[in-house]
Amino acid sequence: MLAAQFPVFPVIIPLLSAPLAALMPNRLLAWLLALAVSLVVFVTAIFLAISVYDGTIISYAVGGWVAPYGIEVRIDAFSALMLLVVSGASTLALLTAKPSIDQDIAADRQPLFYAAWLLALAAYGGIAVAGDAFNIFVFMEISSLASYVLIANGPHRGALPATFKYLVMGTVGASFYLIGVGLVYMMTGTLNLADLSQRLMNAPHLHPVMLAAAFVTIGLALKAAIFPLHVWMPNAYAKAPSAVAVFLAASATKVMLYVLFRFDFLVFGGALALHDLHFASFLMPLALLAMIIGSAVAMREQNIKRMMGYSSVAQLGYILLGATLLSTAGLTAAVVHMFNHAMIKGGLFLAIAALVVRIGGADLKAFEGAGRRMPWTMAGFVFLGMSLVGVPLTAGFISKWVLVEAALEQGALGVALIVAILISSLMAVVYIWRVVEVAYFRAPADDLPPPREAPLVMLIPLWGMVGLNIYFGLDPHIPMELAGHAAQILMEHAK
Structure with a gap:
């Protein structure tokens, strides 16, 4: 009986636990509650992933009202993968958060901070499992408001302008999304995603549908920090508390890309002739620019958190490039890189958080001699950096190999895309090497405290x-x- 309720656990448990975290009498109990809840959600996500591993789709009617009239929780391979990313990133960040949170945030504010964290966890999980467009918007707003609070608690005054920029851009993106959803509701009278897909195929007028597709795509691209709508993200990562950067870098933009792919392939792809071709024609150049320009800016950054932020802009370009290939192989590459990049970038920000706890700053100069002062932490950073570059025997290599295979199916265009992938990967070598050079080949300053791992x-x-x-x-x-099952679901309505 309890297992039958698992589909709503990723939302209900953290949502009900958030007020309890705010009422905790001290920061230790608040942290333990948040960690326990996140771990329960992660275990639930593993169970759900096993349940849909063979391509099964779970539909849960909230309150017993069957879709499209009631609220549907819908879990397939794609949503299960996103649940694993969100809950895994949250659990990793909370498990390691205590030293950095105690350093960054006053003790009396921490219970409220963990309450906001649980709201963000509930909201990102809700986006992953929601089966209708309006509840996605509701959870999107909850996640944004909670994320603003988390970022604003950064240890430096720069956290406030970074949060304000994120707030403005996030509000614009959500407004665009809501306008697009309003237009499709006007045309169909339904908000359920599966029902929308069916009804839009028979829509008498396609111009409002085309306009809705434009609004939804631009709004979600802004929320997902797709180039050139990415300007809020590097500062948000750089100014947020280190533990928050671990959580958001691994999950926030991936969830928004998940929603973007859901709409553009499942909802609009079946309704508009040549929609997917237009989607690819518009977004493929932006993906290539993201890969090159994001990496180029990362090569020049002096703040390592901002460097990793611009690296994420480039890596999102890889994901988007796979989707714009309009093939099962390309979408498989995109989805598997969403999973792998979440692991890689979450791990890299964790290494940075550990270094900052001992070193006290995230500027490149502060990392001088870190390889000798903190050898195990720095070695972990190097291994994860190799995975980001795509060195064989790492998860990052698998992502790029699958993407290259998908690109080869495109003929001459594919060869050009592979060249861009190789150039961006070599640029990743440069900015990872900058950190390695400073950490291993420069002596630490004489006035630093004794080495501590x-x-x-x-x-x-x-x-x-x-x-x-x-x-x-x-x-x-x-x-x-x-990822293969997710790609098949997305390609079902592709035109």
């Missing part, structure tokens, strides 16, 4: 992420299987 509560999970990157580099069967 990162706390074990951060170091052990960091090497756990290294191990996962190697494991999924050697045996990528699980994410590839889920």
Whole structure:
């Protein structure tokens, strides 16, 4: 009986626990509650992923009202993969958060901080499982408001302008999305995604549908930080508390890309002739620009958090490029890189958080001699950086290999795309090497405190992420299987 309710657990449990976290009498109890809830959601996500591993789709009618008249929770391979990313990132970040949160945030504010964290977890999970467009919007707004609070608690005054920029851009993106949803509701009288897909195929007038597709795509592209609508993201990552950067870097933009792919392939792809071709024609150049320009800016950054932020702009370009190939292979590459990049970037920000706890800053100069002062932490950063570049036997290599295979199916265009992938990967070598050079080949300043390795509560999970990157580099069967089912679902209505 309890297992039958699992589809709503990722939303209900953290949502009900958030007020309890705010009422906790001290920061330790608030942290323990948040960690326990996140772990329960992660275990639930694993159970759901196993349940849909063979391509099964779970539909849960909230309140017993069957879709499209009631609220539907819908879980397939794609949504299960997103639940794993969101809950896994939250659990990793919370497990390692105590040292950095205690350093960044006053003790009396921490219960409220963890309450906002649980709201963000509930909202991102809700976006992944929601079966209708309006509830996606509701959870999108909850996640945004909670994320603003999390980022604004950064240790420096720059966190406030970074939050304000994120707020403005996020509000514009949500408004565009809501206008698009309003237009399709006007045409169909339904908000259920599966029902929308069917009814839009018989829509008498396609111009409002085309306008809705434009509004939804631009709004979600802004929320997902797709180039050139990415300007809010690097500062948000740089100014947020280090633990928040671990959580958001691994999950926030991936969830918004998930919604974008759902709409553009499942809802609009079946309704508008040549929609997918127009989608690819518009977004493929932006994906290529993101890969090159994001990497180029990362090569020049002096703040390592901002460097990783611009690196994420480039990596989102890889994901988008796979989707714009309009093939099952391309979408499989896109989805598997969403999973792999979440592991890689979450691990890299965790390594940075551990370094900042001991070093006290995220500027490149502060990392001088870090390889000798914190050898295990820095070695973890190097291994994860190799995965980001795409070195063989790592998860990052699998992502790029699958993407290259998908590009080869495109003929001459594919060759040009592969050249862009290789150039961007070589640029990633440069900015990762900049950190390695400073950490291993420059002597630390004389006035620094004695060398101290990162706390074990951060170091052990960091090497756990290294191990996962190697494991999924050697045996990528699980994410590839889920990504393959997700790609088949998305391509079902492609035109």
